[in-house]
Amino acid sequence: MKRRLVVALGAAVLMAGVTACSTGGTAGARVAPTSYRGRVLTVWLMAGDDPASWVATVRAEFEQKYPGATVDIQRQGWSGIQQKVTFALSATVPPDVIDIGNTQTAYYVTTGGLLDLDPYRAQLGGASWSPAMNRSTLVSGKQFAAPWFAGSRVVMYNKRLWARARLSPPATMDQWISDLDVLQHTPGVDSALYLPGQNWYAFDGFLQDAGSDILAQRNNTWVGDLESPAAIGAARLFKKLQAFGKAPKDQDEANPVEATVFARGNVASMIAMGYEQATVLQSNPAMKDDIGWFPIPGATAGTPARTFLGGSNLAVSSNSTNRELALGFLAIALDDANESAYVQATGFLPNKTGLYRALDGNAYAAAAQQAEANAGFTPGVPAWGNVENPPNPIVSQFLTPVLEGQDPQAAAAAADVKLDNRLAEG
Incomplete structure (x- = not known):
C-alpha cells in the first residue's frame, strides 16, 4: 500500500527531536562469540520506514546478541513492490525479513511465502498487540506477520x-x-x-x-x-x-x-x-x-x-535459511524501547496501546488515538x-x-x- 508519500522529505525534521533509544533489553542470554560468524540476515524495509537512528540502534542490538552475524538492511521503493516481493518470496534464498503493507499480507500468504508466526507470538510480544492493528496480520486465524505501526487519517x-x-x-x-x-x-x-x-x-x-x-x-x-x-x-x-x-x-x-x-x-x-x-x-x-x-x-x-488504518507489518520468509536470526530481529525491532523510538521518529501509532505514552505531546497522535479503536482495513x-x-x-x-x-x-x-x-x- 502506498501510504507514506512524502515521509522521506520530512525525516530530517522529525529525527531532530528523537532522543529515545533502546537499552538493549532484548539481548537475552549471551552466546559464544563465533556461533554466528559469517551469517548475514537480509531485511527489506520500504523507503520511509527506515529512520536512521532507529536502524542504527536495532542493528547494534542485533549484532550484539548474535556475535559474528551482520544485518543487511535494504531499502525498497514502492513502484512495482508487490510483484518484486512475490517473486522474492518464491526464490530459493529470499530476503529473511520483509516489511509489507498491511493490505497485502493476505495476498502474500497465498503464495506460501510467509512463515506462520503462531508458535513465536509470545516471544515477539504478541500478547499485548493492539487488536485493531493486529487484525491485518491474521489469515484464517493464523499469525503470518507481526504488526509494526499504523496511522489513521x-x-x-x-x-x-x-x-x-x-x-x-x-x-x-x-x-x-x-x-x-x-x-x-x-x-x-x-x-x-x-x-x-x-x-x-x-x-x-x-x-x-x-x-x-x-x-x-x-x-x-x-x-x-x-x-x-x-x-x-x-x-x-x-x-x-x-x-x-x-x-x-x-x-x-x-x-x-x-x-x-x-x-x-x-x-x-x-x-x-x-x-x-x-x-x-x-x-x-x-x-x-x-x-x-x-x-x-x-x-x-x-x-x-x-x-482506514494504514501501516506496515513485519514478516519472515518461509524459505529463510536464517529463521532464528529473523525471529530474533523481529523481537529486537518490536521490543517496547525500539517500538517507542520508532513512533517518536515517524509519528505513527505503535503496535501496543500501552506505548501511546511515547507520543505524549504529539497532537496528531492524540487525534488518531481517538479513531484507532474503530478504524478498519481493506477486506482480508x-x-x-x-x-x-x-x-x-x-x-x-x-x-x-x-x-x-x-x-x-x-x-x-x-x-x-x-x-x-x-x-x-x-
Whole structure:
C-alpha cells in the first residue's frame, strides 16, 4: 500500500527531536562469540520506514546478541513492490525479513511465502498487540506477520485560518460541513478542504463509516460492492467534501504532494497522516504554530468517523535459511524501547496501546488515538493485491468519474465489473 508519500522529505525534521533509544533489553542470554560468524540476515524495509537512528540502534542490538552475524538492511521503493516481493518470496534464498503493507499480507500468504508466526507470538510480544492493528496480520486465524505501526487519517487544520473564521474543531460531520462552508468564504482561504479526488484511502474510511465495504462475499465468492446504497452514499459525501477545495479530481495525494499545497498557508484543512506535518514545516517553517489536528467527525458527537488504518507489518520468509536470526530481529525491532523510538521518529501509532505514552505531546497522535479503536482495513482477501494494481478501479472507474459528473450508480457498476475481474485473477 502506498501510504507514506512524502515521509522521506520530512525525516530530517522529525529525527531532530528523537532522543529515545533502546537499552538493549532484548539481548537475552549471551552466546559464544563465533556461533554466528559469517551469517548475514537480509531485511527489506520500504523507503520511509527506515529512520536512521532507529536502524542504527536495532542493528547494534542485533549484532550484539548474535556475535559474528551482520544485518543487511535494504531499502525498497514502492513502484512495482508487490510483484518484486512475490517473486522474492518464491526464490530459493529470499530476503529473511520483509516489511509489507498491511493490505497485502493476505495476498502474500497465498503464495506460501510467509512463515506462520503462531508458535513465536509470545516471544515477539504478541500478547499485548493492539487488536485493531493486529487484525491485518491474521489469515484464517493464523499469525503470518507481526504488526509494526499504523496511522489513521485525521484532519490537519490551519489554526490561524480557523480562528479568522471564528471556528473551533467540529464534533459532528454536519458541523464540519457547515464549518467548511464558512471557511470557503473566509478571506485568505483558497481551499476549505483540500481533498484529492483519487485519495481512495480517505474514501474507504467514509465507506466503512457508512457500514459498507469495497467488496462483499456472495455465494462464497468475493465481488465488488460499490453499487450498494451505503457505498453510493459514501461517494456522495466524498463528492460534497471534495467540492470545498481546489484539489484535482483525477490525481491522488502525491500529485501534487498535498502537504506542500497545505504549506502555502491558504488551505484551511486536509485529511492527512501525521508524518505530513514534517513536510509542511520543511516547506514553510513559519507555520510551526499554525498546525492543529482533530479526528474526522462522525454522525454523533463524541464518536469519530471510522477511518482506514494504514501501516506496515513485519514478516519472515518461509524459505529463510536464517529463521532464528529473523525471529530474533523481529523481537529486537518490536521490543517496547525500539517500538517507542520508532513512533517518536515517524509519528505513527505503535503496535501496543500501552506505548501511546511515547507520543505524549504529539497532537496528531492524540487525534488518531481517538479513531484507532474503530478504524478498519481493506477486506482480508488473498486477491486484494490485484485490486490495488494500477490503474486502481476504485479511483479510475468510480471516484474520478463520480466527481466529474457521472451517475454514481453507473460508475459503481462499471467499477464492480473491474473489481470482479481483478479478484478472479487469483
